[in-house]
Amino acid sequence: MSRKVHLANKATTENSTCGPAQLDRLLTEARGAMAWLRTGSSVPQQQIIRDFARSRAKALKDIQAKVPMRQRAGMPRIKTKRKAPPTLNYTQRGFRLKDGRLRLAGGIVLTVVWSRELPGPPSSVRVYRDSLGHWYCSFVVPTVTEALPETGSVIGIDWGVKETATTTSDTHDLSHAAHGKTAAVKLAHYQRQMARRRTPKNRPDTKGYKKARRAAAKMHKKITRQRTDTGRKWAKAVVRDFDHLAVEDFRPRFLAKSTMARKAADAAIGATKTALVEMARKHGRTVHLVNPAHTTMDCAHCGARAKHRLPLSERTYTCTACGTVSPRDKNSARVMLVRAGLNPASADLVSAAPC
Numbered sequence: 001m002s003r004k005v006h007l008a009n010k011a012t013t014e015n016s017t018c019g020p021a022q023l024d025r026l027l028t029e030a031r032g033a034m035a036w037l038r039t040g041s042s043v044p045q046q047q048i049i050r051d052f053a054r055s056r057a058k059a060l061k062d063i064q065a066k067v068p069m070r071q072r073a074g075m076p077r078i079k080t081k082r083k084a085p086p087t088l089n090y091t092q093r094g095f096r097l098k099d100g101r102l103r104l105a106g107g108i109v110l111t112v113v114w115s116r117e118l119p120g121p122p123s124s125v126r127v128y129r130d131s132l133g134h135w136y137c138s139f140v141v142p143t144v145t146e147a148l149p150e151t152g153s154v155i156g157i158d159w160g161v162k163e164t165a166t167t168t169s170d171t172h173d174l175s176h177a178a179h180g181k182t183a184a185v186k187l188a189h190y191q192r193q194m195a196r197r198r199t200p201k202n203r204p205d206t207k208g209y210k211k212a213r214r215a216a217a218k219m220h221k222k223i224t225r226q227r228t229d230t231g232r233k234w235a236k237a238v239v240r241d242f243d244h245l246a247v248e249d250f251r252p253r254f255l256a257k258s259t260m261a262r263k264a265a266d267a268a269i270g271a272t273k274t275a276l277v278e279m280a281r282k283h284g285r286t287v288h289l290v291n292p293a294h295t296t297m298d299c300a301h302c303g304a305r306a307k308h309r310l311p312l313s314e315r316t317y318t319c320t321a322c323g324t325v326s327p328r329d330k331n332s333a334r335v336m337l338v339r340a341g342l343n344p345a346s347a348d349l350v351s352a353a354p355c
Helices: 002-012 020-033 042-064 184-197 207-241 252-257 261-267 269-282 328-339
Strands: 087-091 095-098 101-104 108-111 124-129 135-140 154-159 163-167 244-248 286-290 316-318 325-327
Touching: 020 042, 042 087, 154 207, 154 269, 154 328, 163 269, 163 328, 184 207, 207 269, 244 269, 244 328, 261 269, 269 286, 286 328, 316 328, 325 328
Parallel strands: 154 244, 244 286
Antiparallel strands: 087 124, 095 101, 101 108, 124 135, 154 163, 316 325
């Protein structure tokens, strides 16, 4: 990985606006001067320096244009060899598929265990290794929309901590799965083993430490996969039953600084929201991202806004204007529909707002 840093820096330090032809010449010169560089294929090496140069040029352009720091594209960060798993990108001329095998430039032949058939010819592939030492191939193929039958129904979705997603349909609420809490005892056991077996700095890790670290990494991977699986299954059920989705455009980053940080992280709101948006795009459904400001203060029936914020301990919303009483999260889910301009009459347990 340190060689990647050296190659990318050499290709981009002299001129941050190098074009593809100039980068190719710089790579050719570097391969002629460095024997270790010639041992690998030039295809992933070209992709490394092009990606790095593109990211660096974009970051420098944002700096020159005085783009606010929050909106600025960050400088490309390449982790060190000890912290970053190996990854290589191959463009179309650097690989081919034959007899179910992946043949990479440089005479490398891989037997692939296919998770599903490719919907079309791939334009590139990324070969990478995860923290457990498992190798994966990620192909880039054209997107294909698999349209589902129209249902004529709409749904409002509000994100939360007690329940990961509260919707206007009682049958589509997503409860807090607590995968991390379930695995906390085993994970703490492996982490204590790592602490006991940790070696002093600048000394090789022992077999016992590596075994405990792998067990902890395996548990983390299992939790991640459980959260992803739960989110995707729920997203598929929602997308199958509703045409329009009014989703709270929630950014859960601020919860990391609150007392609910652990439970919010275990809920995996961000991953669930991403799975929902991707599933809707795949099946041709419409997603309306709604600004979450004041959604807990507005009444879904009359539109009146409370004069003060509701504390988190108060789980029932009572409108002082029309007298409507409903669960707080359910009211917020209905507000999503109203703000998205959808007719709430087609949603479960929601009546149309009075004129």
